[in-house]
Every structure is written in structure tokens, then in C-alpha cells.
Amino acid sequence: SQQGEEDPQALSIQEGENATMNCSYKTSINNLQWYRQNSGRGLVHLILIRSNEREKHSGRLRVTLDTSKKSSSLLITASRAADTASYFCAAGGSNYKLTFGKGTLLTVNP
Amino acid sequence: GAVVSQHPSRVICKSGTSVKIECRSLDFQATTMFWYRQFPKQSLMLMATSNEGSKATYEQGVEKDKFLINHASLTLSTLTVTSAHPEDSSFYICSAGGKVDTQYFGPGTRLTVL
Numbered sequence: 001s002q003q004g005e006e007d008p009q010a011l012s013i014q015e016g017e018n019a020t021m022n023c024s025y026k027t028s029i030n031n032l033q034w035y036r037q038n039s040g041r042g043l044v045h046l047i048l049i050r051s052n053e054r055e056k057h058s059g060r061l062r063v064t065l066d067t068s069k070k071s072s073s074l075l076i077t078a079s080r081a082a083d084t085a086s087y088f089c090a091a092g093g094s095n096y097k098l099t100f101g102k103g104t105l106l107t108v109n110p
Numbered sequence: 111g112a113v114v115s116q117h118p119s120r121v122i123c124k125s126g127t128s129v130k131i132e133c134r135s136l137d138f139q140a141t142t143m144f145w146y147r148q149f150p151k152q153s154l155m156l157m158a159t160s161n162e163g164s165k166a167t168y169e170q171g172v173e174k175d176k177f178l179i180n181h182a183s184l185t186l187s188t189l190t191v192t193s194a195h196p197e198d199s200s201f202y203i204c205s206a207g208g209k210v211d212t213q214y215f216g217p218g219t220r221l222t223v224l
Contacts, residue, residue, distance in 0.1 A: 043215040
């Protein structure tokens with residue numbers, strides 16, 4: 001299956017700034033999920049937005065979904081050095097199946 | 111919260127040998143588990159979907175005879191890389207289906223084939 005695209009591929013910001021990552025996908029979806037991965041580790045689920053939702057918040061995270069454009073964005077506000085990681089979007093289809101994007105490597109400098 | 115473990119976390123083997131990786135859901139039952147492969151600085155590629163009590167469903171291009179998957183119970187799925195070669199070196203991650211639409215990921219297994 002085809003993967004989505006995230007942009008930017010890499011993002012470097014200063015602590016306290018906001019970080020925005022975008023994701024596009026190609027197939028129809030039930031939901032769109034965002035995950036975080038620290039180097040060499042497994043994935044941590046951050047947030048899920050359903051196909052009938054347009055925006056969702058969780059703590060410092062804000063996710064938007066535009067199904068007409070097949071795109072989503074993840075905003076991390078007031079970033080911290082501990083937010084440094086790779087962030088992946090995943091298009092959720094039927095039967096739990098996920099199709100991952102290529103990821104954005106976020107570096108938050110202290 | 112739902113916890114998924116993988117064992118081993120790292121394995122180094124010689125070319126031609128077989129390696130088994132275990133994926134366990136520790137505090138919930140998972141009818142469906144997934145196996146992914148991730149090359150350095152790349153995304154996760156789904157290899158196969160493992161259903162308890164039935165044959166795994168492999169993604170296009172994944173050799174089922176090379177990557178043997180067994181899902182014998184609701185808490186355990188195994189991936190065996192048979193006759194491993196250096197090009198099989200990768201990071202293998204499993205996940206287990208929990209609540210609707212949610213997957214819980216294991217910590218991954220780093221396989222290095224010499």
C-alpha cells in the first residue's frame with residue numbers, strides 16, 4: 001500500500017516554540033493517528049482523530065484533519081527538549097490496519 | 111495501560127540461521143497483531159497481519175516462507191526470520207490491536223545478520 005507524506009522531513013526549533021508537522025495520505029480512512037518514536041525505540045500513540053472530526057486537542061497537542069484534501073497537521077505548542085523525536089502519521093483503515101507516513105524528525109534545542 | 115513486549119530486544123546472528131521474535135500483549139487479549147519492519151531513518155512498513163488461530167495475511171512483496179508468523183494464543187505472536195541474510199537486518203516492531211482503532215506497539219527488536 002502507498003504511504004503518505006509528511007513535511008517537513010526534519011524540523012529544528014528552539015525550546016518554547018511551536019512545531020507544526022503536516023501529513024498527506026492517499027486512501028480513504030476511518031481515522032488518522034499520530035505516533036512518536038524516540039531513536040531506536042517503539043512507537044507511542046499520541047492522538048487519534050476520526051474521519052468525521054476536524055480538530056482535536058490533547059494537552060499541548062492539536063491535530064486537524066481535512067478529508068477533502070486528505071491531509072492532517074500536528075501542532076505541538078510550547079515545545080520542550082524532551083519532545084525531540086520522530087513523529088509519524090498513520091492512516092487508519094478497516095480492521096485496525098495502519099499505513100504510516102515517512103515521518104518528521106523534530107529536534108527541539110534547549 | 112496496554113503493554114506489549116517483544117523479545118529479544120536485540121539479536122545478532124550468522125547468515126543462514128533462523129531467528130524467532132516474540133510479541134506478547136501483557137495485560138490484554140489481542141485477536142489481531144501486526145508485524146512491521148523499519149529500516150534506519152525510514153517509516154514502518156507493514157509486513158503481515160496475524161490473527162489468532164488462523165493464517166497470517168501478508169502484504170504484497172513479503173515472502174511468507176521467509177517470515178513465518180504464528181499467533182497461537184490471544185497474547186502471543188511470533189515472527190521467525192528463516193535463513194536470515196544481511197539484507198534482513200532491520201528493526202522489527204509488533205503491535206497488538208486493543209480498543210477499536212487503536213494499536214499498541216512493542217519496543218521493537220533490532221536484528222543484525224552478519
